[in-house]
Amino acid sequence: MPGLTAPSSYSQEPPRHPILQINSKATFNAEPPRSALISSYVTPVDFFYKRNHGPIPIVDDIESYYVSICGLIENSKDLFMRDIRMLPKYNITATLQCAGNRRTAMSNVRTVKGVGWDVSAIGNAVWSGAKLADVLELVGIPNLTSVTRSGGKHVEFVSIDKCKEENGGPYKASIPLSQATNPEADVLLAYEMNGEPLNRDHGYPLRVVVPGVIGARSVKWLDTINILAEECQGFFMQKDYKMFPPSVNWDNINWKSRRPLMDFPVQCVICSLEDVNVMKPGKAKVSGYAVSGGGRGIERVDISVDGGKNWVEASRCQKTGFPYIADHMSSDKWAWVFFEVIIDIPHSTQIVAKAVDTAANVQPESVETIWNLRGVLNTSWHRVQVRVGHSNM
Numbered sequence: 001m002p003g004l005t006a007p008s009s010y011s012q013e014p015p016r017h018p019i020l021q022i023n024s025k026a027t028f029n030a031e032p033p034r035s036a037l038i039s040s041y042v043t044p045v046d047f048f049y050k051r052n053h054g055p056i057p058i059v060d061d062i063e064s065y066y067v068s069i070c071g072l073i074e075n076s077k078d079l080f081m082r083d084i085r086m087l088p089k090y091n092i093t094a095t096l097q098c099a100g101n102r103r104t105a106m107s108n109v110r111t112v113k114g115v116g117w118d119v120s121a122i123g124n125a126v127w128s129g130a131k132l133a134d135v136l137e138l139v140g141i142p143n144l145t146s147v148t149r150s151g152g153k154h155v156e157f158v159s160i161d162k163c164k165e166e167n168g169g170p171y172k173a174s175i176p177l178s179q180a181t182n183p184e185a186d187v188l189l190a191y192e193m194n195g196e197p198l199n200r201d202h203g204y205p206l207r208v209v210v211p212g213v214i215g216a217r218s219v220k221w222l223d224t225i226n227i228l229a230e231e232c233q234g235f236f237m238q239k240d241y242k243m244f245p246p247s248v249n250w251d252n253i254n255w256k257s258r259r260p261l262m263d264f265p266v267q268c269v270i271c272s273l274e275d276v277n278v279m280k281p282g283k284a285k286v287s288g289y290a291v292s293g294g295g296r297g298i299e300r301v302d303i304s305v306d307g308g309k310n311w312v313e314a315s316r317c318q319k320t321g322f323p324y325i326a327d328h329m330s331s332d333k334w335a336w337v338f339f340e341v342i343i344d345i346p347h348s349t350q351i352v353a354k355a356v357d358t359a360a361n362v363q364p365e366s367v368e369t370i371w372n373l374r375g376v377l378n379t380s381w382h383r384v385q386v387r388v389g390h391s392n393m
């Protein structure tokens, strides 16, 4: 691999911030505490969740690193970093969310398989790089193409990391060519995150960012782009990151019966409170994040202080806490919003949050009804418990 190598052991992992809660060390999977997540509209790189399926690759020579574009196109081409940097640079604020976010809460219903994420396998960053639509145009595939002359309909991204699920082969995924060649879809080959070069954990020197789609399709440490007739046949497209009905178990599962997950549904989480809270009676702030996939915005967030019988609408917060976004205030088609409401808590109760997106999709009420054996897409109403104690009793 030109300029880029993938170690087979975990002895050369990058340093990580101590605030992260580690769900597994090798492969490294970690998320920030929920309270830290809402301290800044743009998530600092150090706090951003890290989701890996193998040891972190190492760039040993950035000058000789290139991405090969091949498959069903007339002329294959190798693009060096300087070729990619020559294309117009776009800054896209996009929220990346792992399909396994909030899996732990789903596993409380019945056992599921996968990394035990709490509510912070999500982050919002300003990604900078070339649009994939421009890159493909450079190799002779015009914008808004849904099939190439040689029959290509999908764009596969191949990394170099060594994943046990791929029998030691690299992580890979694909998206439809129509999305890849649509400039409005804002799919990036990103070389910067929050104004700094990508770090190793997040895909240095180059990663894909597919806004509005589950994180699994945003391939890090990009090595090859393949134009294919069929979608990518890799493990993470065909044997993982699919959602099954509650009736499917490990004995009757038929992977072919379901499509790979792409756009994520509407989601919201209360981050100002833990799952269980002990407090005095009085006012409390309920705040958190809300986001939807596919470029759909958030219409509103409803909060209940009586387990879901009565609701008040939360207000939307100003984008806070990160100087870099001062000049990017309007580019948030793909990004989360923060919500906030001050509520009165007279007695022990359950606080609930649910979001509605701009297509009027609402989060499902109960996690039981969306339970699935891989524990993906837990977007059920977010519930936290408060136990009110009277201090003078």
Ligand SMILES: Nc1nc2c(c(=O)[nH]1)N[C@H]1C(S)=C(S)[C@@H](COP(=O)(O)O)O[C@H]1N2
Binding pocket: 048, 049, 050, 051, 052, 053, 054, 096, 097, 098, 099, 159, 160, 161, 171, 201, 202, 203, 214, 215, 216, 217, 218, 219, 220, 221
């Ligand atoms: N090459 C490669 N790309 C990858 C992965 C990986 O393990 N290897 N994990 C995917 C998954 S499942 C997610 S959720 C995101 C996580 O991106 P992050 O670590 O930058 O937060 O990267 C995706 N891209």
Ligand SMILES: [Mo]
Binding pocket: 051, 097, 098, 099, 100, 215, 216
């Ligand atoms: Mo993920």
